[in-house]
Amino acid sequence: MEFTFSKEQELIQKVAQEFAENSIGPVAKQIDAESQIPEDILKGLAELDLMGIPFPEQYGGANGGYDGYVLALEQIAKISSGVGVAIAASSLGLGAISKYGTEEQRQKYLTPVCKGQQLASFAFTEPGTGSDPGQLTSTAVRDGDFFVINGTKRFISNAGYPGPIVVFARETENGKVSAFLLEKLCEGYSCSEPWEKIGYHGAQVLDVYLKDVRIPVQNKLGNTGQGFEILLFGIALGKIGTSTIALGGILAALNEAVQYAKEKTHRGQAIGLKFQAIQLKLADLKIKYETARLLCYRLGCLANNIKDPVQFAAEAALAKAYCGDSAVDAARLAVDIHGSYGVVRDYTVERIYRDAIIGTEIEGVSDVQRVIVASSLLK
Ligand SMILES: Cc1cc2nc3c(=O)[nH]c(=O)nc-3n(C[C@H](O)[C@H](O)[C@H](O)COP(=O)(O)OP(=O)(O)OC[C@H]3O[C@@H](n4cnc5c(N)ncnc54)[C@H](O)[C@@H]3O)c2cc1C
Known part of the structure; x- marks a missing residue:
């Protein structure tokens, strides 16, 4: 068991964090308001090799593994779920092509996407x-x-x-x-x-x-009639993305909540220090973040070497159910800590909440994830 990052993992996380905070951060509100990702953001992500992290270099990818993908996507989604989802949806298409495509199909379809010229x-x-x-x-x-x-x-x-x-x-x-x-x-x-x-x-x-x-x-x-297999495998890989976008949302909710609890005062004292009820919420946020983090990082590592696709699909469903539901809970806690400020556009937690409630409804709703987990227990 290993709980430390390699040099490559540290680097990939740092590159993504810096780009997310310094380049996406200043336009995150604009992306939310206009529902359009500026072209230079997609270009910048591609220049840093962040559009095809898990895919081999021979197809234009960064060869960073799904563990590297999770580390980078968390940082990007922390700042903008919208940008994270565009990357994750593209990686979902590429994951299926990478596994089931012929050499010719991989060359033709993976390369321009990994290089940031297209989205899958x-x-x-x-x-x-x-x-x-x-x-x-x-x-x-x-x-x-x-x-x-x-x-x-x-x-x-x-x-x-x-x-x-x-x-x-x-x-x-x-x-x-x-x-x-x-x-x-x-x-x-x-x-x-x-x-x-x-x-x-x-x-x-x-x-x-x-x-x-x-x-x-x-x-x-793939072959004739292999559609459902490709669908289930592709979606299982896709859940690495949706789980990690939820993780980024939980981290954002935690950061916003801690900052607000330190800044907002009642009778001269920060609410985080004055009210134990606020502290309990902050602790719950941290517990949710750390649990979701472990699940996502583990899922990324498992995806690098899938031995049993059915078992992997159950692991992916488990991570997605927990991270998706926890992102909604975390966003709600962060909104609560902000009081009325939490529901107005000027405060980031309002967007975090709106984003979070989509995660449980895509790539298989939360209850369907539970059905997949349960069937893996009962077989
Ligand atoms: C932002 C976003 C991005 C998306 N991107 C894509 C994409 O790129 N590609 C794509 O193909 N789709 C995409 N989708 C579609 C999405 O994945 C589906 O809508 C989703 O899987 C849920 O399907 P549904 O809406 O038809 O819900 P339904 O299947 O109709 O579910 C409705 C309700 O029935 C319940 N239910 C259904 N089946 C069961 C069951 N077996 N057991 C228990 N309860 C059940 C569900 O829990 C839910 O409460 C996207 C959707 C959104 C919002």
């Missing part, structure tokens, strides 16, 4: 299904050396940016669900306006309309 997407949700992807209705019709893809995908992160998108569709020829690689913005690909959501501003989600999109048969990801 991963599309399983449809208007008729979210937690139960078995109900998906998108179709892939074989036409000679091509597949023709039709369907609507809902709430797809990064869908408006150029880059690869992993799409799940049922092959009409055999009824099996397979995964396909499309170039976003290709002919037949169109998007809705971004959904207006309560938080994670900057990270945009759009509906994707696929109308007779023709792709060569070589663009199938």
Whole structure:
């Protein structure tokens, strides 16, 4: 058991922390208000190799492992969940391509994303299904050396940016669900306006309309009928991102709460020193942060060497359930410590709370995570 960082891990965390605090920090309010990530932020992240941390150098990645990814993403999400979600959603698509793609697919699709020229997407949700992807209705019709893809995908992160998108569709020829690689913005690909959501501003989600999109048969990801396996594996890796974004939110809530408890005074004394009730809340925040931190760092280490994908999926579900729910609780505690100031736009905890309550509803809602954990206990 090892609880210290390597030199590389320290470096990756420091680089991300400095960029997050010095470059994203000054525009974090603007990102929240305008729901748009400035181009120079994405460019700056790419220049520091923060857009493809876990992926091999030969595909433009930083080869920093999922443990390095967690350390960096925590620092970025601490400052802006929106920027964190854009990175995590892109890494979700890349994780599936990295594991199931051919050498040619990896070269073609991982490299421009890792280098920050594109953002990847991963599309399983449809208007008729979210937690139960078995109900998906998108179709892939074989036409000679091509597949023709039709369907609507809902709430797809990064869908408006150029880059690869992993799409799940049922092959009409055999009824099996397979995964396909499309170039976003290709002919037949169109998007809705971004959904207006309560938080994670900057990270945009759009509906994707696929109308007779023709792709060569070589663009199938993995084998025929391997769609659900790719979906479950990809989402399990994706939960490293969603758990870590929640972790960043808990850290932000803790920092804001401690600072406010030291600054705000009642009858000349800081509320953190005067009221034990405030101290109890601060202690709860710290306990939640340290527990979530251990779960996320451990999940990142486990992801570097997955031996049993089903067991890994249960570990990822456990981390996501705890971190997601704790981020909501932590944000609520931090708002409470701020009193009425906690619910006005001028104070950061208001945004932290709005962001936190999304985390439990994506990539599998919290109860579905518990179902996955329970089934791993009962098999
Ligand atoms: C910001 C954001 C980003 C997103 N990004 C993407 C993306 O990039 N790609 C993508 O494909 N999707 C994405 N989504 C969609 C998201 O992952 C799904 O909406 C999510 O999985 C939940 O599905 P649902 O909304 O259909 O909920 P439902 O499945 O309809 O769930 C509704 C309720 O039923 C309960 N429920 C459902 N099934 C069970 C069960 N088996 N046991 C117990 N209770 C159950 C749930 O707990 C919940 O309370 C995104 C959504 C958001 C908000």
